[in-house]
Amino acid sequence: MTGVRTAIVVLAGVVVALLGWSWLGGGDDGSDDATGGDVSADDDGRPAGTVTVLAAASLTESFTQISDELARSHPEIEIVLSFGPSSQLVEQVLAGAPVDVLATADMATMAKAADAGVLDGEATVFAANTPALVVPAGNPGGVAGLSDLEREDLRVAVCEPHVPCGAAAERLTTLAGVEPVPDTLATDVKEALALVTLGEVDVALVFHTDAVSAGEAVEVVPVEEAESVVNDYPVAVLERARQPAAARAVVEAVTGEIGRRVLTESGFLVP
Amino acid sequence: MTGLAASVVVERGSFILDAELRVQPGEVVALLGPNGAGKSTLLAALAGLHRPVRGLVKLGDTVLDEPASGVHVPLRDRQVGLVVQDYLLFPRMSAVENVAFGLRARGVARAMARERAREWLGRMDVAEHERRPRQLSGGQAQRVALARALIVEPALLLLDEPLAALDAGTRPRVRAELRRHLAAYGGCTLVVTHDPLEAMVLGERIVVLENGRVAQAGTPAEVARHPRTDYVARLVGLNLLRGNATGKAARIADGLTVTLAHEVHGPVHVTFPPAAVTLSPRRPDGSARNAWSGTVEDLEVHGDLVRVSVGGPVPLLADVTPLAVAELGLAPGTPVWASVKATEVSAYPR
Amino acid sequence: MLVVPALAGLALLLLPMAGLAWRAPWGRLPGLLTADHVLTALRLSLTTATLATVLALIMGIPVAWMLARDNVRGRGVLRGLVTVPLVLPPVVGGIALLVAFGRRGVVGGWLEQTFGINVPFTTVAVIMAQTFVAMPFLIIAVEGALRGADSRYDQIAASLGASPWTTFRRVTLPSVAPSVVAGAILCWARALGEFGATITFAGSLPGTTRTLPLEAYAAIGAGDTDTALVLSVIMVAVCVTVLVALRDRWVRAL
Structure with missing residues (x-):
């Protein structure tokens, strides 16, 4: 019996330690800023809240960097990034995943989302790849x-x-x-x-x-x-975005100055 | 052939077995003792499952164990047959396959092995050759187990409580059969049991083991007559006669019969406990139906009772109170009548 | 009140399968079932899962035997390690296999240089990945049975002159046969469903390494939901058939 009890205590200890590390040791993931997910704009009227971005696998490095830079200038926006094959990202969106921004690695996959009517407006081409x-x-x-x-x-x-x-x-x-x-x-x-x-x-x-x-x-x-063989990368805000203002701010960062610089460094062609 | 000569010291945790044992070829020795006396340990040591720390185990001319020189022959090479309490027939083999197993393991061709197995089953009066173990009765299973062990002609046969798994109703008959089959086997046989009757019926000699040591050894009559410990006295306190029964009477010697409470026919063992024997100065009448005259040979005090050995045409033991000894004036040489009620007498086929 | 959580648990377990049955394109089923890519994946899956089970039997039973013996040193640690694939994310297993048997791996590099043998991205790699993930099921089942087996039978067999191998083959193994069968079935089902280790270590190429689960995954990725559903239904049907048909008789032996 003591063996079982010891095992449970050890296991619980490990879990608690890992939890603590993931919350505190994770660093600048904005653990304790006051921007809850429910507010769409803070007192100054600036966009705020949590924005979930699904992006094509090839955007992993550049989007991570853009998000870091955006976090510095807009600490009230918390960006959650998820990368994967574009076709799967679209499937997730169509299946109702709680997503605010979608960036795919070609027009065809984005067209599927557009056809399903889940986009808020038109998709914008922000980069191209060969x-x-x-x-x-x-x-x-x-x-x-x-x-x-x-x-x-x-x-x-x-x-x-x-x-x-x-x-x-x-x-x-x-x-x-x-x-x-x-x-x-x-x-x-x-x-x-x-x-x-x-x-x-x-x-x-x-x-x-x-x-x-x-x-x-x-x-x-x-x-x-x-x-x-040029491949265009479109990005779009989703209709169901809970934080439309914040989501648009993210898209603006991607298509704007920060995005152009980071994407170029990563080897993308930018419009 | 010198048979089995074993003198072993085995340590099992705090328990120490220190026993000496000899079994002649063709002889059946019963190892009797209470639970925890070390019977199973001794058996396991003889089988090669426990290595003795000191001593010598010789079987015929072969040394099986000699710790001093590091000799230890594993079970597989000891030529020792095992028959255990629950027989442990291989459950997924038929009776024939079980018996043939030893020959097959020794490389005998399948057909030949089965043929020999059938012969052995025939000898053991088992007709159900193709049945699986769980379709066999207890007695049949025991005979199959015996055939399985004997077919490879072991020099030593070890039987561990061979009758304990049987119900009381079938035990006497199976015991008699076992006795007959063991008599036909030429090797050394050691039967472990905690049942004194079993020891007396099966064993030509009895070795009593207590607390890891041999407390007493001798023929069943010797052990019963001269118990050296309280345990033996209580346990082996049993009168055992041999006779031929016809209905409710068994003839045990010329002109001497024992009246029985139930009908039996053929050769029988007749037993009754010493406590059931009444001693009196004259021939008793009344309901005690069996009465023989004899002479007091010996008196021994055991606990609250005195065990009286009575000599004569029907030698027997009687347990009486010290008061009775005094009233009857019992002493060696005193003539007495010994009587036993028919209902106290058991008769089993032998 | 145990009924409510019990019902919730059952719903969680059964609803997804009911959902599959409900959404499955039954009308297109015959056509999809005979489609080349489905048949290819089905054939590959059945072949590899069966071979993986055979491999697991050949290697897993001796491992179980070793673990069930009391006189093997470090047995506890070994048992822990052997059962790691049971709880390890299969992808991690795939990475581990790649590191070991990949062309820059410890064993793989040697294999390639010495014999010119390449393991990853071949059907052999699929079988290895499946065996890696599924063999512990068999080992656990057989080891438990061996541990529970009466060792006195071994003594009887030895007294009759049988070698340890003869004893194992003729006495011990038959007595644990139900557990071997149960373990092999679970092993087979697990191998059939193996995905993570396979796609990592063996890749995904139709006809060579793309088994049913990988085909289903590829179909989802390609937006071909119907095919994915049909493949899922096939796998559920195979597993349910096997497990239900043998449930009481064999699975109980675990």
């Missing part, structure tokens, strides 16, 4: 160009055709007249990139920005046709 052929540092597979995607001896990853990076990959390979022989279909671009950085695949088609974000872990093999 596909990139990436290999692990040192290029162990000796990849020289797109045609190497056809090589059976290489391990190749491309994205599922229905996610933006997959769609872009399809457009690119079609344009170049190449038929890739993939070893796996990644469910989002970050998965494909991770396989390259882990060295588990010899080559993958991702977005240029992902190649930039991976730094020295990967090398980019230049592909001429990539310039012609």
